[in-house]
Amino acid sequence: MTADASARRFPWPVVLFDLDGTLVDTASDIAASVNRLLVELGHPPVDEATVRSWIGDGAGQLVGQALRHAGDGRDVATVMPRFLEHYRDCLLLDPALYPGVERTLQALQADGVRMAVCTNKPVPFVAPLLDAMGITPYFEAVLGAGELPERKPDPAPLLHLADRFDVPIASCLMVGDSSADAGAAIAAGAPLVMVGYGYRRSFDLHGCGALAVIDRFEQLLELR
Ligand SMILES: O=C(O)COP(=O)(O)O
């Protein structure tokens, strides 16, 4: 065996990670910002489990779900600026890396794997959150919602990152928690691993075309 062949153990040269529900548990902060908005609009707050089921398709969908739930006929666009202020204020209240994330990113980096974040979280919030979690140095590229006209489940963000890394999309493993991640990866032709601990809704993790469903982040390192 040559030195090169023995050096690389991880099967994919690039990994694209979803953020909310995959790397970082942000549900309580997102719930806090949704509830600040709802209360301000004169509605009762909702519980965190309900908000969790609304996360994954971007801020517009999240706020749309909250307004519908409250029976509020306002247009999402009219309340979005205020929601984004609450989101900014709540962003770092209580976010937490999922167990094993940092040491797994370290091991992948040591293995020569190149990594990016591909999230539907609005772009102004992505870098501050990664910084606060201390994981910024692991990522060569970060793509948040609003940087491209499309967002997951459209394949465009994944294809854009594959281009940035100058590798075929089939070499980029997507790791995510929601139907938006699965839809984007399948549409793009990227291999997909789903985490089982995230914010998925009524969505069949095992029937979505993923190579694997993992319950602990470190299980990524066991993929062969
Ligand atoms: O903000 C969202 O809707 C979810 O973001 P994600 O793509 O990192 O899960």
Ligand SMILES: [Mg+2]
């Ligand atoms: Mg997610």
